[in-house]
Amino acid sequence: MAELEHKYEVEINEKEGRQKLPQNVKDELKASGMMDEKGKLKLKGVSPKMLKKMKQEVVDCPVLKEEIQFIQCFVCPNFQSRVMGKVLCKGDSL
Numbered sequence: 157m158a159e160l161e162h163k164y165e166v167e168i169n170e171k172e173g174r175q176k177l178p179q180n181v182k183d184e185l186k187a188s189g190m191m192d193e194k195g196k197l198k199l200k201g202v203s204p205k206m207l208k209k210m211k212q213e214v215v216d217c218p219v220l221k222e223e224i225q226f227i228q229c230f231v232c233p234n235f236q237s238r239v240m241g242k243v244l245c246k247g248d249s250l
């Protein structure tokens with residue numbers, strides 16, 4: 157398989173405790189049908205077990221220049237794939 161074109165390889169880190177998604181991210185997820193009104197995530201192809209793990213993960217986003225939840229990264233237009241604990245990121249400005 158040819159390697160996907162990407163600008164950054166962003167390390168995924170685990171974080172203790174419950175992570176909260178910012179309100180604007182929740183609104184976006186809801187608008188695109190990836191979160192229901194109760195705030196429950198509905199990501200296609202992601203099992204509840206995976207989702208639980210994803211909720212503990214964060215990345216240092218090189219575009220937004222801040223630490224964000226992996227969930228937010230996963231639904232970002234720059235997200236290409238996840239390979240060996242790293243996100244392949246297109247790196248376009250958001």
Ligand code: SF4
Pocket residue numbers: 166215216217218219220224228229230232233234235236243244245246247248
């Ligand atoms: S995919 Fe989006 S959120 Fe994730 S690191 Fe790249 S720009 Fe940041």
